[in-house]
Amino acid sequence: MHLTHLACTACGKEHDAHVPQNLCKTCGKPLFAHYDLAAAAQTFTKDALRTRVKSLWRYREVLPVKNEADIVTLGEGWTPLLPAPRLGAKHGLKKLFIKDEAQNPTGSFKARGMTAAVSMARQFGLKKLAVPSAGNAAGALAAYAARAGMEAHIFMPRDTPRANVIECEQMGAHVTLIDGLITDCGAEVAKRKAAEGWFDVSTLKEPYRAEGKKTLGYELAEQLDWTLPDVILYPTGGGTGLIGMWKAFDEMERLGWIGAKRPRMFTVQATGCQPIVRAFESGEKFAAEHVGAHTRASGLRVPKAIGDFIMLDALRASGGGAIAVTDEEMISCTKEVGATEGIFPAPEGAACYAALKTLLAAGTVRPDEAIVLFNTSTGLKYLECYGG
Ligand SMILES: *Cc1c(COP(=O)(O)O)cnc(C)c1O
Numbered sequence: 122m123h124l125t126h127l128a129c130t131a132c133g134k135e136h137d138a139h140v141p142q143n144l145c146k147t148c149g150k151p152l153f154a155h156y157d158l159a160a161a162a163q164t165f166t167k168d169a170l171r172t173r174v175k176s177l178w179r180y181r182e183v184l185p186v187k188n189e190a191d192i193v194t195l196g197e198g199w200t201p202l203l204p205a206p207r208l209g210a211k212h213g214l215k216k217l218f219i220k221d222e223a224q225n226p227t228g229s230f231k232a233r234g235m236t237a238a239v240s241m242a243r244q245f246g247l248k249k250l251a252v253p254s255a256g257n258a259a260g261a262l263a264a265y266a267a268r269a270g271m272e273a274h275i276f277m278p279r280d281t282p283r284a285n286v287i288e289c290e291q292m293g294a295h296v297t298l299i300d301g302l303i304t305d306c307g308a309e310v311a312k313r314k315a316a317e318g319w320f321d322v323s324t325l326k327e328p329y330r331a332e333g334k335k336t337l338g339y340e341l342a343e344q345l346d347w348t349l350p351d352v353i354l355y356p357t358g359g360g361t362g363l364i365g366m367w368k369a370f371d372e373m374e375r376l377g378w379i380g381a382k383r384p385r386m387f388t389v390q391a392t393g394c395q396p397i398v399r400a401f402e403s404g405e406k407f408a409a410e411h412v413g414a415h416t417r418a419s420g421l422r423v424p425k426a427i428g429d430f431i432m433l434d435a436l437r438a439s440g441g442g443a444i445a446v447t448d449e450e451m452i453s454c455t456k457e458v459g460a461t462e463g464i465f466p467a468p469e470g471a472a473c474y475a476a477l478k479t480l481l482a483a484g485t486v487r488p489d490e491a492i493v494l495f496n497t498s499t500g501l502k503y504l505e506c507y508g509g
Pocket residue numbers: 229231256257258324356357358359360361362363420421467469470497498
C-alpha cells in the first residue's frame with residue numbers, strides 16, 4: 122500500500138513500481154520492493170493488528186497492492202505456529218515449534234507468494250501468467266490465476282509429483298511437462314514468453330512473490346509476541362521464503378517493532394541438490410549450479426537459484442549455516458514427525474527435522490534455544506514417496 126519503488130538487490134538501481142517489472146534492467150539480478158515505512162507506521166501498529174483479517178493481508182501496509190479490489194485471495198497465511206512438545210522431548214528441547222504451512226490454500230506456502238504476484242498482475246491488467254515450477258508454485262499459480270480469471274501457463278519437470286500436475290489441470294491451467302529440471306522449464310518460459318504475451322512470475326524474477334513470502338517473518342514475530350526465535354530451519358530451493366523473512370526482520374526493526382537481534386538462519390537442502398550448502402561451505406558469494414540434481418523433495422530440486430547471493434549473505438550475517446540431508450533421512454523423519462505430532466509433513470518439512478538432529482548432535486544448536494522448523498507443504502501431495 123505504501124510501495125514507493127523497486128531497487129536492485131545487487132547494483133541498487135531504482136525501477137518504477139507502477140509498471141510490471143522482472144529483473145534489474147542493468148545487471149539482471151532480482152529487484153526488491155521498498156515502502157514508505159514512516160507513512161505505513163501511521164496505521165500499521167502492533168495494536169491495530171489485533172482485530173485484522175486472519176490472513177497475510179493483515180500486513181496490508183507493507184504489501185504492494187494499491188487498491189483493495191485488486192487483491193486476489195483464498196485466505197492464505199496466518200498459519201499456526203504449533204508447539205511440538207512430544208518431538209522436542211525426544212531431544213530435551215523445551216521450545217520447538219513447527220510453522221505449519223501445509224494449512225495454506227493449495228497445501229503449500231507457495232500460496233503466499235502467488236497471492237501477492239497475481240494481485241499485482243491484476244493491478245497491472247495482465248491476463249496471461251507463466252511459471253516454471255518444481256510443483257507447488259504451479260498449483261498455487263493455477264489457483265490464484267483461476268480465481269482472478271487469468272490464464273496460467275505452467276512448465277514442470279515430467280517427474281513432478283502427480284498431485285501437482287492434477288491440481289493444475291483441475292484448476293484450468295495450461296500444463297506442459299518437460300524432460301528436464303526446473304531450470305530447463307525456466308528456459309522454455311524465457312524462450313516463448315515474448316511471442317505468447319506471457320508475464321513471467323518465476324521466483325525472484327518477479328518482485329512481489331518475495332513480498333508475499335516475507336509475511337512468514339511478520340507472522341513468526343507476531344505469534345511469538347514480538348520476539349524472534351533463536352534458530353530457524355528452512356528447506357531451501359529458490360530461497361524466496363528465507364530472503365523474504367530476512368527482509369521482513371529488517372522492516373520490523375525499522376518500524377521499531379523488534380531489536381537488532383536475528384535468528385540464526387539455516388538452509389536445509391537435499392544431498393542430491395545442495396548448491397547453497399556447497400557455496401556456503403566453500404565461502405563463495407554465488408552458488409555454482411548443482412549438476413545432475415536429484416531428490417524426491419521436489420521443492421528442493423533447484424540446481425541454480427538467482428537469489429543465491431542474497432541467501433548466502435543472510436545465512437552468514439545471521440550466524441547460521443547450511444546443511445544437506447539424504448532422501449532416506451527425510452522419508453524416515455516424515456513418519457517420526459507424523460507419529461509424534463500428528464502432522465504429515467512434506468519431505469521438505471521433514472528435512473528440517475532431520476537437519477535439526479544433525480545440528481543438535483554437533484552442538485551447533487542448543488536444547489534450550491527456541492527453534493522453528495518450517496513444514497512448507499503437506500505429505501498428501503507426495504504419496505509417490507510412500508508407495509502411493
Ligand atoms: C518451493 C518449496 C520449497 C522451497 O522454497 P523457496 O522459498 O523457493 O526456497 C520448500 N518446500 C516446498 C514444499 C516447496 O514447494
